[in-house]
Amino acid sequence: MGTVTNFFLCSFVVVMAQGEVKLQPDRPFLKVLHNGRAELECCYNATKLLDFTWYIRVQAENITLDPTIVNISELVTARTKKTKDGHCSILTFSSVQLNDTGLYLCWLNNSNINLFTYGTYLHVYKPLEKTLNLSENTKNKILTAEGILLFLCVLLPAATLICQSKKLSELEKKKVKREEENIYQGLNLDDCCETYEQIERALAHGPYQDVCNIKEEEEEIQLEKP
Incomplete structure (x- = not known):
């Protein structure tokens, strides 16, 4: 309930502040490899310089938690820069971790304006590790062996059927010959x-x-x- 209330309050504040501050569109999604470098940016157009504070909103067990302040450290730094269209804040991760995944927003504030930017969702992923680290030569040998086994699985049943057919034919001939010999008996x-x-x-x-x-x-x- 508190999350929903905060969301509507933030939306109301954004609408009220649109007349004085124009938010520039944020990058909606950023996917970064584990231990990679990532940069998030939020910008706005206004005559006055506003204070930037980075927040993160994470989801846990199908529940979206309230935004929390991003901890600035040696691995996570924040800086501001001025552009021809306005001002920007850049959040830099020198080595992202899996728990850095979440929605990052900028909180812009001064005496008259307090609002969140649209935000960027940072997704940190880890590549799948190989269960068996096999060389290409080994893979080729395995494929060759599989091909031979498949060929044998087709050939052996066919050879067995041919042998059984020959045996049945010989038994049929012997049966006919025996019946001809039995005609004159008695x-x-x-x-x-x-x-x-x-x-x-x-x-x-x-x-x-x-x-x-x-x-x-x-x-x-x-x-x-x-």
Whole structure:
């Protein structure tokens, strides 16, 4: 609740002071590497020189805290400079840390004016460290080994299927041959011989008797009846 109240109060003060002071646009966002150098700047146009005080607003556990004064030290310095359009304050970080992340604002004040600038959000990041520090030669060897393993994973199943197909084909041929051999099992050879002789005799003499010559040949040849 206090944060919301402060925000509306600051907005009201800014509106009241716009007639005397014109704020120049701040840089909205600045991303800096950990232990890097960063410079934040806030400027305004006015006939009178105002006092600069740097504040930081941070967010903790989804709650935005009230602005706090930036501690000036050897690593964090502040200076002012005059430009052709007005005056500026520069906040310099010689080596930013992760806890320096936040929204930085300038508090401008004198006897009649008290207001915050728009502010710049400083984001300090740390690059991801390599879990395994491998050289390029080692990476190439690993990729080659992965390619060989992938090839084997494709080749071995295919070779196994081909071998199984050949075995099934050989078993099928053996089965057909065994069935052909079993056709003649259980047959009586004497019956087969008699049947064969009858077929041969029928083919040699014909299936019918000669009616015209039956009397003449009755004594000599015994014709078979149909």
